[in-house]
Amino acid sequence: MPQDNWWIIIGKLLFCINIIFSYPLIIPIIIQIIEGYLFKNMNYSVLRTWLKNLSRTSILVIGLLVAYFFYYSIHKILSFYGVVLGSFVVLITPCLIHYKLMAETSCSKAINILIIIYSSAMAIILGTLIIYRWDYN
Numbered sequence: 638m639p640q641d642n643w644w645i646i647i648g649k650l651l652f653c654i655n656i657i658f659s660y661p662l663i664i665p666i667i668i669q670i671i672e673g674y675l676f677k678n679m680n681y682s683v684l685r686t687w688l689k690n691l692s693r694t695s696i697l698v699i700g701l702l703v704a705y706f707f708y709y710s711i712h713k714i715l716s717f718y719g720v721v722l723g724s725f726v727v728l729i730t731p732c733l734i735h736y737k738l739m740a741e742t743s744c745s746k747a748i749n750i751l752i753i754i755y756s757s758a759m760a761i762i763l764g765t766l767i768i769y770r771w772d773y774n
Contacts, residue, residue, distance in 0.1 A: 660700075668693055713771060720763045728756035 672689055679685050707714055736749040
């Protein structure tokens with residue numbers, strides 16, 4: 638995309654603002670899951686507090702390292718995650734919920750299954766295509 642186009646610049650700025658606001662919303666969930674596995678059998682103590690702080694710091698450092706080392710290919714990583722996770726969240730999950738809770742006729746169930754199969758195939762095919770074309774511009 639042309640780098641001097643104002644719409645591209647505004648899109649990049651809005652994407653940066655999105656990351657700034659979404660990172661603090663997602664990180665506590667990740668920290669809670671990781672700490673749930675690491676410290677579930679550990680009693681409350683000063684050592685546990687320091688280890689939790691160390692784990693939180695290491696998660697932040699890992700995020701910074703990924704951003705630093707993948708700076709020039711971050712668009713490829715985001716496109717891969719967008720295809721795979723986006724298709725699951727937007728297409729597959731609602732069909733699974735509808736199939737389980739509301740689909741009563743065989744036609745409705747068949748449509749849900751077809752959408753799930755199609756969405757899964759597209760996620761796999763497009764994700765594979767992104768990985769296959771990783772080194773190309």
